Amino acid sequence: MCGIVGLFLKNPELRPQLGRHLSTMLIGMTERGPDSAGIAVYHKPVAGERCKLTLFHADPHHHWREIGGQMREALNCEVDIEVKSNHVVMTVAADEAHARQWLKTHHPEVRVMGYGQLMEVYKDMGLPAEVVDKYSIRGMEGTHAIGHTRMATESAVTTEHSHPFTAASDMCLVHNGSLSNHNNLRKWLRRRGHDFETDNDSEVAARYFAHRMGEGASLPEALEAGLRDLDGFYTFTMGTRDGFAVLRDAIACKPAVLAETDDWVAMASEFRSLANLPKVETATIWEPKPAVVYTWSLQ
Amino acid sequence: MITVDLAADSVRDLNQRLHDLPPETNERLWRIVNPKGAHAIAAGLDRPIEILIEGHVGYYCAGMIKQAKLVIDGHCGVGVAENIMSGEVRVKGNASQSAGASGHGGLLVIEGDASARCGISMKGVDIVVGGSVGHLSAFMAQTGSLVVCGDAGQSLGDSIYEAKLYVQGKVESLGADCVEKKMTDHHLAKLGRLLDRAGLKADPRKFKRYGSARKLYNFHVDHADAY
Numbered sequence: 001m002c003g004i005v006g007l008f009l010k011n012p013e014l015r016p017q018l019g020r021h022l023s024t025m026l027i028g029m030t031e032r033g034p035d036s037a038g039i040a041v042y043h044k045p046v047a048g049e050r051c052k053l054t055l056f057h058a059d060p061h062h063h064w065r066e067i068g069g070q071m072r073e074a075l076n077c078e079v080d081i082e083v084k085s086n087h088v089v090m091t092v093a094a095d096e097a098h099a100r101q102w103l104k105t106h107h108p109e110v111r112v113m114g115y116g117q118l119m120e121v122y123k124d125m126g127l128p129a130e131v132v133d134k135y136s137i138r139g140m141e142g143t144h145a146i147g148h149t150r151m152a153t154e155s156a157v158t159t160e161h162s163h164p165f166t167a168a169s170d171m172c173l174v175h176n177g178s179l180s181n182h183n184n185l186r187k188w189l190r191r192r193g194h195d196f197e198t199d200n201d202s203e204v205a206a207r208y209f210a211h212r213m214g215e216g217a218s219l220p221e222a223l224e225a226g227l228r229d230l231d232g233f234y235t236f237t238m239g240t241r242d243g244f245a246v247l248r249d250a251i252a253c254k255p256a257v258l259a260e261t262d263d264w265v266a267m268a269s270e271f272r273s274l275a276n277l278p279k280v281e282t283a284t285i286w287e288p289k290p291a292v293v294y295t296w297s298l299q
Numbered sequence: 300m301i302t303v304d305l306a307a308d309s310v311r312d313l314n315q316r317l318h319d320l321p322p323e324t325n326e327r328l329w330r331i332v333n334p335k336g337a338h339a340i341a342a343g344l345d346r347p348i349e350i351l352i353e354g355h356v357g358y359y360c361a362g363m364i365k366q367a368k369l370v371i372d373g374h375c376g377v378g379v380a381e382n383i384m385s386g387e388v389r390v391k392g393n394a395s396q397s398a399g400a401s402g403h404g405g406l407l408v409i410e411g412d413a414s415a416r417c418g419i420s421m422k423g424v425d426i427v428v429g430g431s432v433g434h435l436s437a438f439m440a441q442t443g444s445l446v447v448c449g450d451a452g453q454s455l456g457d458s459i460y461e462a463k464l465y466v467q468g469k470v471e472s473l474g475a476d477c478v479e480k481k482m483t484d485h486h487l488a489k490l491g492r493l494l495d496r497a498g499l500k501a502d503p504r505k506f507k508r509y510g511s512a513r514k515l516y517n518f519h520v521d522h523a524d525a526y
Contacts, residue, residue, distance in 0.1 A: 002479060121456065222499035252396070252414075252415050252433070252434075255376075255377060255395070257374070258377070268334060270358075270376060271335075271336030271356075271357060271374060271376055272335065272337065272357055273336075273357050274336070275335035275336045275355065276335070281354070285355060285373075285374040285393065286393050286411075286412065287395045287414040288413075289433065290415065290433070290434065
């Protein structure tokens, strides 16, 4: 199983409530995924040359300040640190690829959960309600967010195997399903220079879409290509800097429901997670069609 | 009318209450509010009662019912009226996949669209859809009727037995052993009655009828490619 949710706010007035609504949606999918949960939220853009890295280490008392200090010296730039339990949001006034490379070389024990100028990623083992509390997700504002509750079938229950998966700047993906050609696709992507952090099939999908967009494809074009190249069962929800997408495979065994009002677009594995959204009683509610790309973007 | 608020009462308590009604019950009109996508609401009913559900429901709403009449004023999750035996279910919104799956009798009306596998393995239920249906609808449908006022997705009626399919719009493709058939006066009259019962306005003469070519009932080596 697994539960996925996504919320994309069209009305800026709702932005302060993004985290509150996302939390209710995530907790609504507890029965579909009690092993671990995670979210990606798009908010608090950093300006100009700065980038944001969401980092993880299992030890909540990891020496983050020391790492920040070392990076400040090595890259000769400002580094700000915000600790949230075993996650850290590091804002670095330097090129993002450069900062990630430095971390990989000097602190391989630290895992980069997400990076970009807007997106932050929080994921951990445990019930969705525990993860929501641990990272104070209810209080988060923002434009859009996606979330996942995991019932593991293909690989281990660890923080690293939890969703969302990030494969490019400000891009992330959540997946309900299982891919059958992920081993071949992983080899194909490795030959094209992509590194993998887990043996998770969903990470392959994230890197595949990142690869297509890296080649110049738009979000809808990358998803169309995925319909040809990804084999297996999937309902995906994807976030980008200014976009939100939903895609189901042609067989459509994995559930999904979409709801839209003038103020927001929301997706979830089941309607239960949409039931408490503002004015949901006036929303248009439908099941996304198989093999049809659905995208929305910020105006 | 008895109102049950699912924000306060559990689905389990509601269903138990409905199952415990005596055959000659006077408590025949029910209203359910705040369903909030809960699963298995009003499943397994076997009393001639009427229920209005105000809001959207989750999986298997009204599954396996006999006698009861339900109106769902909202969207339905997977498998609404799955294995319905008799009675009537009306969905005012859209329905997710496997609506009316393996239904033995009664009537299921979906005023909006139904998704994939509508009427899969139906065994006597009549299903009338105001909008369109998704792929593999009426797969292995044995008997009963599926009426679609809109379009039908891929592989309509794959491996169909004796169910009758009527589609007004486009059929993306027909499944194995499903063919277009002649619409006789008998079928026009039957379709007209179904549309009337469903309360949907449509002209039966604009529909096409589909059914089994009856080539896959028994294995025949000449048809091996079609299996």
